[in-house]
Amino acid sequence: MNKMESLYEALANLDGFIYPNEIALNWDLLIVMYPYITGLVAGAFILASLNRVFDIKALKPTYDISLLTALAFMLVATMPLITHLGQPLRFYEMLITPHLTSAMAIFGFVYLWYLMVVLLLEIWFDYRYDMVIWSQQKKGFMKFFYKALTLWISDTSPESRKTDEKFGYFITVIGIPSAFLLHGYVGFIFGSIKANPWWSTVMMPVIFLFSAMVSGIALVMFIYMAINYLRKKKTDIFCLDTIAKYLFYILILDFTLESLDQIHRIYEADESFDILKILVRGKLFFTFFIMQIGIGTLIPITTLGFLQFRKPREKIRKILYLIISIFVLVGIFFMRWNVVIGGQLFSKSFYGFTSYKVNLIGGTDVSLSLLWFIVPFFILAFLIWLLPPWKKFVEKTN
Amino acid sequence: MVVKKGNFNRRDFIKHSGMLAGGVVLVSLLNPFKLVFATKKPEGNGKWYGIGIDIEKCIGCGSCARACKIENDVPNEPFFFRNWVEQYTIMNDGQIKVSSPNGGIDGFKQPVPDEAIYKTFFVPKMCNHCAKSPCTQVCPVGASFESPEGLALVDQSYCIGCGYCVQACPYGCRYIDPKKGVVDKCTLCYHRLEKGLNPACMMACPTGARIYGDLNDKESGLSIFIKENNCAVLKPQLNTGSKLFYNALSQEVH
Numbered sequence: 001m002n003k004m005e006s007l008y009e010a011l012a013n014l015d016g017f018i019y020p021n022e023i024a025l026n027w028d029l030l031i032v033m034y035p036y037i038t039g040l041v042a043g044a045f046i047l048a049s050l051n052r053v054f055d056i057k058a059l060k061p062t063y064d065i066s067l068l069t070a071l072a073f074m075l076v077a078t079m080p081l082i083t084h085l086g087q088p089l090r091f092y093e094m095l096i097t098p099h100l101t102s103a104m105a106i107f108g109f110v111y112l113w114y115l116m117v118v119l120l121l122e123i124w125f126d127y128r129y130d131m132v133i134w135s136q137q138k139k140g141f142m143k144f145f146y147k148a149l150t151l152w153i154s155d156t157s158p159e160s161r162k163t164d165e166k167f168g169y170f171i172t173v174i175g176i177p178s179a180f181l182l183h184g185y186v187g188f189i190f191g192s193i194k195a196n197p198w199w200s201t202v203m204m205p206v207i208f209l210f211s212a213m214v215s216g217i218a219l220v221m222f223i224y225m226a227i228n229y230l231r232k233k234k235t236d237i238f239c240l241d242t243i244a245k246y247l248f249y250i251l252i253l254d255f256t257l258e259s260l261d262q263i264h265r266i267y268e269a270d271e272s273f274d275i276l277k278i279l280v281r282g283k284l285f286f287t288f289f290i291m292q293i294g295i296g297t298l299i300p301i302t303t304l305g306f307l308q309f310r311k312p313r314e315k316i317r318k319i320l321y322l323i324i325s326i327f328v329l330v331g332i333f334f335m336r337w338n339v340v341i342g343g344q345l346f347s348k349s350f351y352g353f354t355s356y357k358v359n360l361i362g363g364t365d366v367s368l369s370l371l372w373f374i375v376p377f378f379i380l381a382f383l384i385w386l387l388p389p390w391k392k393f394v395e396k397t398n
Numbered sequence: 399m400v401v402k403k404g405n406f407n408r409r410d411f412i413k414h415s416g417m418l419a420g421g422v423v424l425v426s427l428l429n430p431f432k433l434v435f436a437t438k439k440p441e442g443n444g445k446w447y448g449i450g451i452d453i454e455k456c457i458g459c460g461s462c463a464r465a466c467k468i469e470n471d472v473p474n475e476p477f478f479f480r481n482w483v484e485q486y487t488i489m490n491d492g493q494i495k496v497s498s499p500n501g502g503i504d505g506f507k508q509p510v511p512d513e514a515i516y517k518t519f520f521v522p523k524m525c526n527h528c529a530k531s532p533c534t535q536v537c538p539v540g541a542s543f544e545s546p547e548g549l550a551l552v553d554q555s556y557c558i559g560c561g562y563c564v565q566a567c568p569y570g571c572r573y574i575d576p577k578k579g580v581v582d583k584c585t586l587c588y589h590r591l592e593k594g595l596n597p598a599c600m601m602a603c604p605t606g607a608r609i610y611g612d613l614n615d616k617e618s619g620l621s622i623f624i625k626e627n628n629c630a631v632l633k634p635q636l637n638t639g640s641k642l643f644y645n646a647l648s649q650e651v652h
Binding site: 003004007011016017019020021022023024026027081084085086087090091093094097098099101102103104105108189192193194195196343344347348349350351352 | 475476477478479482484494495496497498500501523532535536537538539540556557558559560561562564565566567568569570571572573574575576578579580581636652
């Protein structure tokens with residue numbers, strides 16, 4: 001079904017009145033993927049910094065995996081945005097002629113700062129010593145490649161390692177507010193649109209931030225288990241328990257903040273309340289109550305809460321953690337969906353709704369969204385092959 | 399680390415980056431960012447356009463919307479309008495019905511029987527050419543801008559088609575042109591104004607319900623229209639500085 005046909009279908013299924021230009025949803029599934037992927041980056045990084053800055057030793061096995069996951073997803077984070085543009089080849093205008101009053105324009109710089117200054121540098125300092133060693137061990141092209149990655153610095157003295165450690169630590173410390181900035185900013189892009197009452201809340205950056213942490217932590221938890229499964233290694237259950245503990249705390253915070261936002265909205269009941277009430281109870285019922293709150297929040301919170309007090313056998317715990325990480329990832333996806341798609345389903349005239357159907361067959365939005373979600377896993381596989389965390393030489397020097 | 403380069407040492411590097419950073423700070427101090435709104439009222443005696451619509455005079459013929467589509471090459475499909483007409487019907491039981499089939503281009507039918515109607519009227523809609531326009535504020539590349547005459551315009555050769563402005567407009571006045579992949583909106587027929595001609599919608603209106611003019615000139619038709627009528631703008635609570643003034647605007651209209 002092409003775009004125009006689906007618009008005619010939406011026109012035939014209008015509820016009430018909507019401004020004629022609003023029948024077409026301008027931001028489709030790709031824009032749902034954009035905050036989703038960015039959130040995964042920020043969340044994975046926060047988990048890494050829990051280990052490094054707050055010195056939570058149990059999380060050590062996931063430190064490098066978190067960083068590489070963050071990088072893999074960061075590299076494609078802007079792709080949903082760019083491929084969604086009406087003129088994708090003009091995207092660079094945003095960087096060379098940014099309009100400084102636009103939240104979206106500044107995002108480009110926040111993104112670059114985070115990618116270049118925080119992620120790449122931190123990973124570089126973290127792996128520099130190992131890359132030097134690997135470049136000495138390998139032959140041919142790989143030798144050259146690792147050398148190039150070290151930027152031809154071959155110092156392996158204890159002093160140089162101390163410097164690596166110092167810089168790495170420093171960058172992680174800068175990285176935490178940067179990760180907050182990155183995803184808080186994505187929230188601001190939506191939260192600052194006063195025309196849209198579903199988006200326009202000062203809580204939006206904070207909610208985005210916490211949901212980002214939740215999703216990133218769940219993703220690393222999932223990837224950590226998947227990697228160990230593929231490598232046929234035993235998963236460190238103590239590490240998983242610790243991740244789960246933090247996931248539990250942050251889920252509670254996230255749920256509290258989102259509830260606060262909704263309770264405030266319901267109690268204030270301003271002019272937009274009637275239409276939003278119909279929206280949430282109607283068009284968003286499945287994605288909001290079932291997927292976001294039920295599957296994505298309440299089930300994980302109760303299960304994780306239970307696991308804080310009772311510890312069943314290791315095998316059962318692992319299965320539960322696996323299910324919960326998937327549930328949380330699905331739930332946060334639908335949280336983004338409810339924000340992005342939900343915010344466009346109702347008319348700014350407050351008199352009606354349009355509809356949005358994902359084009360499962362032949363729609364570019366679905367295929368591209370899937371592509372941008374799958375590509376990071378391939379990048380991650382490549383990164384892990386290139387920089388295997390389990391082949392690092394950390395222990396020897398300690 | 400033991401990397402040594404011949405003629406460029408660390409001190410030079412720090413010096414250069416320091417100079418660069420200092421330069422950036424200095425330039426930004428000289429030209430401080432206009433943080434809140436993209437544009438301000440022009441200084442001097444330039445024109446400052448606004449629009450007036452007399453709801454009592456509108457008969458819902460849709461000529462304005464039709465003329466606009468033809469003049470400005472707006473796509474024919476019923477999802478793209480620079481200018482459209484809405485029909486409001488408030489029923490005796492308090493129910494409010496709004497409709498705008500094909501933007502009113504093909505005229506209107508009243509499905510509600512006469513005896514059930516409390517009141518009914520037409521509201522022509524178009525860009526409000528806000529003085530503090532949220533749409534130009536959010537454009538990431540500055541392709542949406544306000545002309546010195548106070549008109550919100552789009553440079554389509556520069557627009558990247560992100561659709562952020564479409565989200566930011568509280569009045570639903572923008573759309574993404576499906577063929578061009580860029581945003582499009584009412585320009586108050588800027589190309590005609592430049593030649594001293596009236597906008598197409600104003601020319602087409604058979605009852606003279608639409609008026610535009612210079613708000614700086616207190617003798618202009620628009621200034622007098624605003625003075626003599628009890629005018630209101632749409633969604634004043636959003637502080638967009640709308641310059642589209644409606645006479646006899648009912649509170650039901652959003």
